[in-house]
Amino acid sequence: MKIRVILPSHLQNLARVGKDIEVDVDGDVTQRSVVDAIERAYPMLRGTIRDHQTKKRRPMVRFFVSEQDLSHVPLDAPLPDEVVRGEEPFWIVGAIAGG
C-alpha cells in the first residue's frame, strides 16, 4: 500500500524529491517497514535515518504521526490507521539543535 512520508529538507535535497513522498509498503505498516520502503525507493538515504547495521534510528532523528512523537514506540509496532489509510503522513524530523 502507498504510505505518505514527509522528509526533512536535507534528505529531500539528497533524494532530489519534494517534502511529501509516497512509498510502497508490503505487509504490516510499522516504523521498520516504512523506513525499509524508503531505503528501497531512495537508496541514497540508506544510513541517514537509521544505522546501517543496528537499524536503530539515528539519535537526532525523530518520527511523528498526527503530532504524536512515536520515536520510542517499538520499531515493529503497527503505525496508526490514519497512516495506513493514507490520511496522515509519517513524519521524519531532524532535531532542532544548535541554537
Added chain:
Amino acid sequence: MSGVRVLVGTRKGAFILTSDEAREDWEISGPHFPGMEIFHLKGSPANPNRIYASQASDWFGQIMHRSDDGGLTWETVGNEFAYDGATETHQWYDGTPHPWDFKRVWHLEPSLHDPATVYAGVEDAALFKSVDGGQTWNELKGLRTHSTGNTWQPGAGGLCLHSILLDPTNENRIFVAISAAGAFRTDDGGETWTPINKGLRSEYIPDEDAEVGHCVHNITLHPSKPETLFMQKHWDVMRTDNAGDQWHEVSGNLPSDFGFPIVVHAHEPETIYVVPILSDSYHYPPEGKLRVYRSRNGGNEWEALTAGLPQENCYVNILRDAMSIDRLESCGIYFGTTGGQVYASADSGDTWQTLVHDLPAVMSVEVQTL
C-alpha cells in the same frame, strides 16, 4: 597544463574555484551540498574529472558523493563503513575503555593510478578502501587491530585518521597519521602496520620514548623523495629521512611550533610551508598576524611570508587539511581559514591574493592542476 581547480570544503557546503595558469581571475561555483558540512573533497590524480567528497552531520550521519565531470554534477555513493570483525576498545579521554564507533570520514585519498580506488581515513580511527569508485568500502583492519590500538586516545577533535600518504614509488607503502595515536606505515598494502614515532617528544606523555600517543596534526612528502616526510605535530615541526624510522625536530625559528597543515613545494623537495598558530587554547596566529612560514632547506630556518596577508587583528585558524599546492611551473600555494577566506600565492608564497572573503569556515582545501 591549463589551469587549476581548487576544491574547498566548508561547514556549510563545498565550493569550487577555477582559474587559468595565470591564477589572477577566479570563478567560484557553489555552494555544492548547501548547508551541509563537507569535511574533505579530493580529485583523482588518474582522472581529474573524478572527485570524491565526504559530507557528515550529527543528524544524518556520513554521506559520500562522487563527481565524474569535475564537480559540475554529483551522485551519492556508498556510505556504509563497517569495521571488519570485532570492535574492541580504545581509550577515552579519561583513560577508560571506549568501544570503537564510526563517526565520520575525515580524509579521502584517491589512488595515484586508478580512479576507482580511493582510501578513507575515518573517526574512530581506521582506514577504509574502495575499489569500485566509492560504492562499497572495506576496512584495512590491520591498522585498527594493531597491538597498541587499545591504548589510542582521541585528540580534541576525536580519534581521527586524518592523513594518508601514498608512496608513488611503492604501491604497497602507505603512511597514515592519527590524532592522538601517531604515525603508522604499512609496507604490504595495509595488511600490517608499524608505528613510526621514534624521535617524537610530547610533553603530555610521561614516557619520552612512547611508541604511540603522539598528537600528529599532519604529514606530507614530496613524490621525488618519498622516504623524507615532514610533520606538523601538536607542538614541533619534524622530519624523517628514513620513512619514519627516526624523526628529528626542525621547528627552528618559528614563532610558534604549533599548527595544523604542512605542505611541500611542487618542485623543490626541501621547501616546506607551515602556518604557526598559538596554543593550547588560543588557536589563532601569534600577534594577530597571519603569516605563512617557508623553509627552503628542509626546516630549521624559516622566513615569514606576509605580502597580501592580514598583519593585524587576524584571529582565524587554518585546519589540517586546509592547505595545498598546485603543480604549475611557478608553484601555487593555497589555504583556507576558519574565517571563510581562501588565500593563494602563484609565486611560491612570495605574494598572496584573497580568492574569496566570506565563505563558511573552511575545513579543507585541495588543488587539482589541470
